[in-house]
Amino acid sequence: MTGAGRVASPEWWHSAVLYQVYIRSFADADGDGHGDLPGLRRHLDHLAWLGVDALWLSPVGPSPNADWGYDVADYCAVHPDYGTLDDLEALIAEAGQLGIRILLDLVPNHTSDKHPWFEDSRSSTLAAHRDFYVWADPGADGGPPNNWVSTFGGPGWTLDDASGQYYLHNFLPEQPDLNWWSQGVRDAFDEILRFWWDRGVAGFRIDVCHMIVKDAQLRDNPPATEDDPFVMQMFGQRPVYNSNQPEVHDVLRRWRTISSGYDPPRVLLGETMVESLDTLVSYYGSGTDELHLAFNFPFVEAPLDAQALSNVVARTEALLPEGAWPVWTGSNHDVSRLATRWAEGDPARVRVALLMLLTLRGTAVLYQGDEIGLVDGDITEDELLDPVGKRFWPYYVGRDPERTPMPWDRSPHGGFTDAAATPWLPVTDPRVANVADQRAESGSVLNMTHEVIAARRRSPDLQLGGYERLAAPDGVWLFRRGEATVVALNLSGTAQDVALPGAGGTVVVGTDPARAAPGAPVPGDTLGLGAWEGVVVAGV
Numbered sequence: 175m176t177g178a179g180r181v182a183s184p185e186w187w188h189s190a191v192l193y194q195v196y197i198r199s200f201a202d203a204d205g206d207g208h209g210d211l212p213g214l215r216r217h218l219d220h221l222a223w224l225g226v227d228a229l230w231l232s233p234v235g236p237s238p239n240a241d242w243g244y245d246v247a248d249y250c251a252v253h254p255d256y257g258t259l260d261d262l263e264a265l266i267a268e269a270g271q272l273g274i275r276i277l278l279d280l281v282p283n284h285t286s287d288k289h290p291w292f293e294d295s296r297s298s299t300l301a302a303h304r305d306f307y308v309w310a311d312p313g314a315d316g317g318p319p320n321n322w323v324s325t326f327g328g329p330g331w332t333l334d335d336a337s338g339q340y341y342l343h344n345f346l347p348e349q350p351d352l353n354w355w356s357q358g359v360r361d362a363f364d365e366i367l368r369f370w371w372d373r374g375v376a377g378f379r380i381d382v383c384h385m386i387v388k389d390a391q392l393r394d395n396p397p398a399t400e401d402d403p404f405v406m407q408m409f410g411q412r413p414v415y416n417s418n419q420p421e422v423h424d425v426l427r428r429w430r431t432i433s434s435g436y437d438p439p440r441v442l443l444g445e446t447m448v449e450s451l452d453t454l455v456s457y458y459g460s461g462t463d464e465l466h467l468a469f470n471f472p473f474v475e476a477p478l479d480a481q482a483l484s485n486v487v488a489r490t491e492a493l494l495p496e497g498a499w500p501v502w503t504g505s506n507h508d509v510s511r512l513a514t515r516w517a518e519g520d521p522a523r524v525r526v527a528l529l530m531l532l533t534l535r536g537t538a539v540l541y542q543g544d545e546i547g548l549v550d551g552d553i554t555e556d557e558l559l560d561p562v563g564k565r566f567w568p569y570y571v572g573r574d575p576e577r578t579p580m581p582w583d584r585s586p587h588g589g590f591t592d593a594a595a596t597p598w599l600p601v602t603d604p605r606v607a608n609v610a611d612q613r614a615e616s617g618s619v620l621n622m623t624h625e626v627i628a629a630r631r632r633s634p635d636l637q638l639g640g641y642e643r644l645a646a647p648d649g650v651w652l653f654r655r656g657e658a659t660v661v662a663l664n665l666s667g668t669a670q671d672v673a674l675p676g677a678g679g680t681v682v683v684g685t686d687p688a689r690a691a692p693g694a695p696v697p698g699d700t701l702g703l704g705a706w707e708g709v710v711v712a713g714v
């Protein structure tokens with residue numbers, strides 16, 4: 175069995191279910207059409223009932239919103255759209271009373287071009303913050319210093335007429351990249367970490383954490399070849415020098431040391447958007463000295479297919495260094511929601527995907543709306559707000575569909591904002607899925623999610639037990655967790671009989687509300703699974 179007994183001293187987050195709140199779309203208390211902190215506080219009861227252990231809040235800081243909060247103008251304050259620092263402190267306290275911790279989103283790769291550091295930096299080549307950013311003279315041909323391209327399309331450099339130098343931006347020109355070779359940047363971020371951690375913030379999700387350090391010599395990236403992944407071919411180059419540099423690990427070790435000075439240690443959850451699992455696991459360092467958790471994008475990008483997903487899990491489990499712990503997610507604010515991407519809107523597939531996420535060995539991260547099987551919203555060209563959608567429409571609609579607001583009930587705008595207000599993005603028809611209706615309906619996706627989380631909380635096997643894949647027919651993913659718990663996931667559209675490792679098991683929880691209740695005995699040692707059905711069995 176892999177991973178058995180590898181966590182010497184479990185911390186709270188090992189067994190946790192995290193929940194990503196995209197705050198602008200969660201709940202609007204002041205009727206301006208944008209979600210806010212008081213709106214989130216009003217719905218803490220939903221999150222406590224659901225059973226999540228912590229929230230990761232998308233960036234809360236002041237921002238001109240060129241990239242909807244990921245262009246930060248002040249790391250130690252709250253955007254007026256969301257409320258005040260007092261509101262955030264009240265949220266931390268109130269959530270804490272309900273047993274829910276708060277993680278914030280740290281954006282260390284770049285700031286807004288309106289951040290005072292950048293305003294100072296661009297004011298003169300002699301400015302105090304000049305070296306906070308990556309400035310370089312034009313290349314030999316008078317153009318950009320090298321061939322790096324922006325992740326959001328176009329060149330990675332913008333010329334600053336005043337000084338005649340270019341500044342680097344791996345994203346929008348309004349998001350200049352910080353220079354992580356600068357001691358001043360490193361020191362400033364130590365202070366930002368402490369600012370929030372001293373206020374009781376339980377950790378950070380770290381934005382584009384694999385990219386923060388760039389090649390000191392700013393060498394050209396080599397061209398992509400036809401053997402490279404699609405994205406690299408699209409950009410025409412391999413990101414050899416502007417991503418995934420060895421020195422990023424020094425920064426992570428530095429942050430881990432600061433984290434370890436807190437009780438409990440503050441969690442470092444990295445957005446490690448890398449193609450290979452070998453690279454991914456490098457972000458755990460020795461296993462105990464870099465990130466606590468590194469998001470697994472090969473898993474997110476795999477289809478809802480037993481072979482594809484279980485292969486990613488098997489390889490990840492095999493590669494993780496001693497002491498490291500996996501984390502699984504299916505949706506976030508940058509990718510199509512799991513109910514659309516994995517499940518094509520089919521409630522049975524949504525259920526089995528959620529059961530999978532919540533029963534694998536590792537921390538589980540749900541995105542707001544996953545718990546009701548919320549699908550991507552429909553966005554028309556004139557509704558586009560995401561700069562990436564605006565740039566690539568109609569070839570790529572961008573990320574607005576997965577950012578549409580939470581439907582809380584059947585009232586206008588799904589109760590997200592006042593009836594008279596205009597939500598910042600349109601709310602998907604709340605009659606399709608909303609929290610209140612699903613709460614009232616026994617057997618709904620929401621009630622199932624609540625039951626699975628409760629079962630996970632009751633089961634030491636599901637919380638910390640090892641993972642072992644068991645033999646099963648094609649299309650079925652069967653795995654053991656810990657001593658005596660087996661998870662059977664039929665990721666196919668046909669009914670399947672699955673041989674359990676033994677007889678005498680009982681149902682813990684499952685996706686089909688019609689199946690016998692929790693505690694019911696499983697007759698014999700064969701489990702008959704309906705199409706896209708998942709069941710957890712104990713005692714085998």
Ligand code: GLC
Pocket residue numbers: 241244245281345381382445507508
């Ligand atoms: C991360 C964020 C994404 C943002 C980008 C640039 O990938 O998740 O929303 O646009 O970083 O900050």
